[in-house]
Amino acid sequence: MSQLRLCRVVILVVFCALLISACSQTPERPALKFSGRLLLLSGTGANGADLMELTAAPGGNTYNLSPIMSGVFEAAPNPDQTQLLYATKDQIGLRDVHSGAVKSLIKGPGFCLAWSPDGKRFSYQESGGAQSKSTKFYVSDLEGKNKLIWEDSSGAESADNRYCAHWIAPDRIVFDRFVGMVPKASSEKLKPNTTTVATVGDSVKFIDGERKWSIQGICAAGSAILTPADQSSPTLIAKSVEHFEKLNPTSGPSEGRFIGFAAKSCVPFFIQQSTSTTTDLFSLNPANWQQLRSASITRTFTPAAKMLIKSSARLMVAGDAPDKLLLIDTDSGDVTPFFPESATAARNAGPVQSPVPVVWIEN
16 A cells, blocks of 8 residues: 555655646747748859749748749849849849730840839939940839830949949939039049939939949839948938938937848838847837847858848848858847758758849748
């Protein structure tokens, strides 16, 4: 009888211990998985990159990578992510991301592709070639009917992406331009010296600012992240079109590099390298610009790294040289490579080279 009681006591003690252990453990959050379709550019060089599509295989643990077209130098999705502008050495084209139908819009090469917020027009720049200093800035509709906005014959280095135009309204564009005397010395390098708001109608109206801003990104709601071109202050935020026209933005985070807005929600995300092996990721509340969250990522990124953040602001895709394509949980900082990073893969070319995520088409 005493042995039976002892057994009951032992069983009770073991049961309680197991119960306490189970209750004290933090339940594991299920790993987030990629879903939808990712269009990306892979490769660099004089012949352009490959436009590719990545999708999750059944089960969500492996991925299918399909080539779409080659020779692409630049690509930009429209605001509702149904169409893709792309530039090759011969043309600017338009691709339907669902049907795959393509349409030629502009003959000849172009760069600095940017959509208007309503998706009805786009802007681009065109270089005069190796024998000319001229750079032309156009706005076009989706039938290829274009309008010259500005021609810069000064030789200012406007092909730099920092000087590409950004739309702040369906009829207003912000861009940098050089205004003043053109130097006689052909070897002298110029930089754009003013930030201009152009109102595009039957005629074009220019408003030049007193300072030059380097625009990092603009969300659909009209707010933007920018920095003074002379680096005289840290990140700044323009909250509206009126802010831009006055060119009087407010202060943003004192540290960190802006990497993009979450799709549709306009939540801005930043990264800051905290150690030689880790990077801090944080975002701001778009209502009051206060910091929302912070996560530590056990990786570092090059300045050329490109990120896309899902509309839920919970997942991020990062592409970085030479062949990193990563899925990142923005809450925990957990990183999942899309493709295995083995010693063999490190010695050989991976499935993507210098990947640049272009558009994440969510389910």
